[in-house]
Amino acid sequence: MIRKDAATPGGRKKVVYVVPHLSGDESEHFAHVPALLESLGARTDLVALVERGAPPSSLPGVHAVCSVAGHRRAARFLGYIRAIHRLSRSGYRTYFLRYSRFLLVALIVTYPLYRPRILLWRSGTADLLEPGATRSLRARLDDTVNYALSRCVHGFVTGPEAMVPVMRARWRIPHRKMRLLYNDIDGDRFAPPSPADRAETRRRLGWREEEFVVLFVHRLSFRRGTRLLAPLLRAVRGRLDRPVRLVVAGDGPDRALLERLAAGEPGLEILGAVPNRDLPPLYGAADCFLMPSYEEGFPRVLLEAMSTALPIVTTRAGGSADVVGPGYPYLCDTGDLDGLAAGTAAVACLPPSEREALGARLRHRARERFSPQCAARMLEEIL
Numbered sequence: 575m576i577r578k579d580a581a582t583p584g585g586r587k588k589v590v591y592v593v594p595h596l597s598g599d600e601s602e603h604f605a606h607v608p609a610l611l612e613s614l615g616a617r618t619d620l621v622a623l624v625e626r627g628a629p630p631s632s633l634p635g636v637h638a639v640c641s642v643a644g645h646r647r648a649a650r651f652l653g654y655i656r657a658i659h660r661l662s663r664s665g666y667r668t669y670f671l672r673y674s675r676f677l678l679v680a681l682i683v684t685y686p687l688y689r690p691r692i693l694l695w696r697s698g699t700a701d702l703l704e705p706g707a708t709r710s711l712r713a714r715l716d717d718t719v720n721y722a723l724s725r726c727v728h729g730f731v732t733g734p735e736a737m738v739p740v741m742r743a744r745w746r747i748p749h750r751k752m753r754l755l756y757n758d759i760d761g762d763r764f765a766p767p768s769p770a771d772r773a774e775t776r777r778r779l780g781w782r783e784e785e786f787v788v789l790f791v792h793r794l795s796f797r798r799g800t801r802l803l804a805p806l807l808r809a810v811r812g813r814l815d816r817p818v819r820l821v822v823a824g825d826g827p828d829r830a831l832l833e834r835l836a837a838g839e840p841g842l843e844i845l846g847a848v849p850n851r852d853l854p855p856l857y858g859a860a861d862c863f864l865m866p867s868y869e870e871g872f873p874r875v876l877l878e879a880m881s882t883a884l885p886i887v888t889t890r891a892g893g894s895a896d897v898v899g900p901g902y903p904y905l906c907d908t909g910d911l912d913g914l915a916a917g918t919a920a921v922a923c924l925p926p927s928e929r930e931a932l933g934a935r936l937r938h939r940a941r942e943r944f945s946p947q948c949a950a951r952m953l954e955e956i957l
């Protein structure tokens with residue numbers, strides 16, 4: 575049974591939102607959390623518990639920012655215990671976690687003392703193996719541990735809609751514990767640039783105006799389809815009579831491979847990891863966003879592209895089809911190189927007015943369905 579949490583005299587719920595990592599140069603999707611916290615703080619009495627990074631001393635809408643310091647695991651674990659103790663004394667007993675397995679263990683261990691209410695977010699799978707690879711003992715052990723921990727939470731939160739049955743089946747979660755929550759995107763931060771700003775960004779980056787620029791932003795790994803990028807660039811170039819540039823922003827185990835391929839593949843540009851704060855101009859200057867993933871959950875990168883009115887070509891991995899919406903024309907099956915190339919070339923051949931209209935529809939969907947205000951309302955209902 576899910577226990578009711580204490581509320582403030584005014585009826586506002588007291589909640590601890592756990593942020594795995596937060597800093598000014600954040601390149602992970604946790605950089606989106608402050609916008610959500612500001613909206614959530616208008617509805618709840620909110621504390622942000624930051625596990626790693628160098629967070630600011632205060633955040634809009636947040637009653638307090640607690641940073642759990644310590645590089646060694648033992649020191650971090652003791653820091654968690656102290657934070658849980660202090661927060662409990664102040665009436666905070668509901669915790670919303672995105673992954674954060676180490677803190678989840680601390681909450682479970684201290685449950686007899688503090689009775690925390692635990693809401694755990696997970697979305698996506700990590701089951702796909704590279705050709706010839708076998709699942710390691712560590713990966714199997716991680717699955718066993720994650721399964722055991724998931725049985726101890728009061729609510730299992732995931733999204734979008736397609737991922738609810740997937741995550742429920744994968745972790746064998748009872749129906750009564752499942753909750754739906756959308757990821758969110760700050761439409762003011764990720765906004766279409768003016769024509770002058772777009773032209774200036776392309777000039778600064780060395781992208782010629784006649785080039786069709788395809789942007790990939792994600793972790794550079796087999797699961798995200800990065801090994802399709804070089805052959806995809808060649809396939810798109812063969813379909814078009816204009817120069818094509820494929821720009822890759824991200825880091826991960828496939829980076830060295832991509833850099834070797836880029837040395838012999840004109841038009842393949844590897845930027846490496848880019849802080850999230852610096853991504854909006856890249857989206858705004860590109861002509862098309864590409865996500866060839868084999869596995870996904872609720873990909874934030876699609877929301878970033880949509881919010882900047884950038885046309886998208888993506889696979890149906892995870893909840894991607896839910897994100898772009900029903901009837902979106904440039905979706906294909908995972909691993910479909912021809913489909914990805916055809917979709918990308920089709921976007922390139924759209925008249926400018928139609929490409930702008932497509933981008934405007936995507937931005938409207940992002941602002942209407944995936945704004946921080948929408949996600950805050952959904953989370954408040956879960957609380």
